[in-house]
Amino acid sequence: MAITYLPITPGMNQSFTCTLPVDDKNITLDFTLTYNEPAGYWFMSIRKNDTGVLLIDALPLLNGEYPSANLLKQYSYLAIGSAVIISKSGKDSTPTFDSLGREHFVAWGDTP
Secondary structure, eight states, X not given: OOOEEOOXXXXXXXXXXXXXXXXXXXXXXXXXXXXXXXXXXXEEEEEETTTOOEEEEEEXXXXXXXXXXXXXXXXXXXXOOEEEEEETTOOOOOOOTTTBTTTEEEEEEOOO
């Protein structure tokens, strides 16, 4: 199983396209990451790159403990893989505006 980290730039709302190895094939997805300042957390929207179809809208990037650590668990029927938040410190903490892409990373892997 290959693990890929999303190419996130710290401290800014952003959109990017990323090709990810998932379940022995490559998929290309468009991502939009937005910081919700009043609530203090990031959220992510995901579209299919080839069609522009919105797959997931406003998914909160919040840490969870196993088995709820997989952000995409409830979307396994989409077969777009799994995603977890990894912290450099090893602590379960929510990514802040400045820490996502610097101290916290989104790791992508195969569909469970």
